[in-house]
Amino acid sequence: MLKKILAITGKPGLFRLISNGKNMLIIESLVTGKRQPAYARDKVMSLGDISIYTTEGDVPLPEVLESVSKKAEGKPVDIKAFPYDEDIRAYFEEILPAFDKERVYTSDIKKLLSWYNILIGAGITEFVAPAEENGTEETAE
Numbered sequence: 001m002l003k004k005i006l007a008i009t010g011k012p013g014l015f016r017l018i019s020n021g022k023n024m025l026i027i028e029s030l031v032t033g034k035r036q037p038a039y040a041r042d043k044v045m046s047l048g049d050i051s052i053y054t055t056e057g058d059v060p061l062p063e064v065l066e067s068v069s070k071k072a073e074g075k076p077v078d079i080k081a082f083p084y085d086e087d088i089r090a091y092f093e094e095i096l097p098a099f100d101k102e103r104v105y106t107s108d109i110k111k112l113l114s115w116y117n118i119l120i121g122a123g124i125t126e127f128v129a130p131a132e133e134n135g136t137e138e139t140a141e
């Protein structure tokens with residue numbers, strides 16, 4: 001579901017993959033809708049490939065975003081409502097109780113919540129594909 005949504009180091013916000021070019025990608029900002037190139041030198045990460053550290057292993061980002069959506073009832077999260085690091089970490093612990101408190105930084109949590117807000121603002125409300133929830137892959141016959 002989130003494989004075509006990209007985070008690019010050095011560029012604020014999230015981007016939708018439009019097409020592949022020679023040595024570059026054509027991307028579109030989820031916030032502004034402007035299209036631009038992303039070159040081979042840019043560090044590009046698909047949201048579908050990111051995981052959050054927990055004490056029991058890693059949890060894929062789409063599953064975490066789904067949990068955030070349930071906690072926030074599908075509405076954006078007001079990050080500024082958490083004035084202290086302890087507050088935002090306590091909120092995140094309600095979402096993902098087993099997150100690794102030493103390897104997941106407060107800045108990571110803020111980035112995840114801001115990504116969630118961008119996705120909600122862009123009309124993306126489904127984070128986990130139905131086949132991924134069941135742990136089964138659908139096959140076309």
